[in-house]
Amino acid sequence: MTAKSYDVIVAGVGAMGSAACWHLARRGLRVLGLDRFELGHAMGSSHGLTRIIRLAYFEGSHYVPIVRRAHELWAQTGEAAGMKLLHVTGSLDLAPQGEGQVENSLQSCLDHSLVHELLDGADIARRFPAFRLPLGHVGLWQPGGGFVASEKAIYAHVGLAQSRGAEIRMGEPMLDWSPTADGGVTVRTQGGTYSAGRLVIASGGWIADAVPALAKPVQTVRQAIGWFTTRRPELFREDVFPVFILSVEEGAFYGFPLYEHPGFKLGGPHFGREPMDPREPDRTPSPRQVALIRECLQRYIPDAAGAPLTLKGCVYSVTPDEDFIIDAVPGAPQAVFASCCSGHGFKFASAIGEILADLSTTGRPAFDLAPFSLARFQA
Ligand SMILES: Cc1cc2nc3c(=O)[nH]c(=O)nc-3n(C[C@H](O)[C@H](O)[C@H](O)COP(=O)(O)OP(=O)(O)OC[C@H]3O[C@@H](n4cnc5c(N)ncnc54)[C@H](O)[C@@H]3O)c2cc1C
Known part of the structure; x- marks a missing residue:
């Protein structure tokens, strides 16, 4: 045949x-x-409803032209499909001053003339009162960031x-x-x-x-995301709260405004590598990762540290660099x-x-x- x-x-x-x-x-x-x-x-x-889109890119300035094109295409594709895919909320990099994340994101903004603002701890607390950050944390605000309804x-x-x-x-x-x-x-x-x-x-x-040829360089790892009960949902609405990546001593965590779920979504730790074979059918998030997420909420975003509503695990692949x-x-x-x-x-x-x-x-x-x-x- x-x-x-x-x-x-x-x-x-x-x-x-x-x-x-x-x-x-x-x-x-x-x-x-x-x-x-x-x-x-x-x-x-x-899966898991949303993914962050950041134009300010600490991972390297060379990503910016591609993410700009992606941004444009998300808006066009959403329009063509009659669905809102791109939500522009602004993005925040939050990290200790000098640690690299904010500085590298800033560099990508300078290299590609992206509108941005550097924020000190007092600015962050005034503009985004949901955060309780350690002394010495600074922020980079980029108004074009947001999330894609994945x-x-x-x-x-x-x-x-x-x-x-x-x-x-x-x-x-x-x-x-x-x-x-x-x-x-x-x-x-x-x-x-x-x-x-x-x-x-x-x-x-x-x-x-x-x-x-990818078997050697590529590792697959388990990741956790969760949605948690918030005491003050008004602090986490899409019109007042941005997407963010927060680097703290426990790791790097990322979060979203409320979207199509009553809970506040936090994921991480972003660079924590727990190897996982995708053939394994169990996608339960690891207890260690869930504990870290809950600790992050309690310490740094306490108004969103309520009971978990949904916990999910997923797998992604990582390269050495x-x-x-x-x-x-x-x-x-x-x-x-x-x-x-x-x-x-x-x-x-x-x-x-x-x-x-x-x-x-x-x-x-x-x-x-x-x-x-x-x-x-x-x-
Ligand atoms: C928890 C979590 C949070 C993340 N957060 C962000 C974020 O905020 N922002 C961001 O930009 N990125 C984020 N990422 C990364 C991003 O989601 C991934 O890079 C992206 O989803 C990868 O897309 P993919 O098409 O490679 O994989 P997938 O979307 O998983 O697609 C691969 C597909 O291949 C199929 N498949 C497998 N084997 C075969 C086969 N033999 N034949 C046919 N089909 C096959 C699978 O069923 C699957 O549908 C996150 C990832 C995770 C897991």
């Missing part, structure tokens, strides 16, 4: 893959999107891609793939064998199964991948979808991808 044929197959219809499906389908290509689980599942990296964003990308003819098959994982002699690919699933000119691999925590890897598979340029976004990738997904579409069509993305090459781990 002849394999059903597509221009591009996308393996993984999560944050990055759903965006790739949309950007490929809108170019008129025949697209097949395959995913291991059902749409809206809570086994990967993208689950809605995947629905929006899938719906738009389908409206342009993309075929989306959930619950049908890619079992394996191979390059073909004519420069295309063959993909095998339990449902059959498909062929395509190009393959986009966006399988998140499972990516090393499809790209064995915590930068992304976006590249072609070694020896198979017809297969490109993006993942390993080290816990800060969602905000970029709209732009990474476009980058993956460029890589698998023209081969010329609009951004310099050298900082994200796989080669940096292969020396």
Whole structure:
């Protein structure tokens, strides 16, 4: 039997893959999107209602042009899908003076002429009375930051891609793939064998199964998020409270204004690495991480330190330098991948979808991808 044929197959219809499906389908290509689980599942990296988008970027100024494009695309995609995906609340970096986070975010603002304000402890307490920060903490306020409605964003990308003819098959994982002699690919699933000119691999925590070269540099880790009862919800409304990353002695924690849930959402510790095999079915957050989150609330955001309402765990992949890897598979340029976004990738997904579409069509993305090459781990 002849394999059903597509221009591009996308393996993984999560944050990055759903965006790739949309950007490929809108170019008129025949697209097949395959995913291991059902749409809206809570086994990967993208569930839990929201993800922070920051333009001020302590992880490196080179991310700013891509996040600016992502910001633009989130607004456009939301409009096209009739859903509000981008919520601009402002973003706050909160850290001890001299520790690096605020200084590096400031540098990214200066490098890219982003509007910003440096705040001292008194400014923070006056403008955002929910925080009780240690002496010596300073802040960087950037009004363009906010959050993306992460689950809605995947629905929006899938719906738009389908409206342009993309075929989306959930619950049908890619079992394996191979390059073909004519420069295309063959993909095998339990449902059959498909062929395509190009393959986009966006399988998140499972990516090393499809790209064995990632097995060494990429680690998958467990992360916790929780929603907690607030005593004073008026302090945490979207119109008065921003998204933030708070560095304290217990670790780095990140939080959101109230959104579609009565509780205050806090996650972390951001850089705490608890290894986890994504094949393990249990997504319960680790008691250690939950205890750290509760301690953070009690000490630094006491009005949100009420009883937990929802606790969730999820998995994400991390690279040694915590930068992304976006590249072609070694020896198979017809297969490109993006993942390993080290816990800060969602905000970029709209732009990474476009980058993956460029890589698998023209081969010329609009951004310099050298900082994200796989080669940096292969020396
Ligand atoms: C708790 C938490 C908080 C975070 N906070 C932020 C934040 O505030 N801001 C931010 O920018 N980023 C944040 N991140 C990071 C961000 O969410 C991730 O970088 C992003 O979701 C990764 O998207 P992805 O498409 O690579 O993975 P996913 O969205 O998980 O998608 C991968 C998909 O591949 C599928 N799949 C797996 N194997 C196969 C296969 N063999 N065949 C087909 N499909 C397959 C999976 O089922 C899944 O649907 C956070 C992550 C976590 C876990």
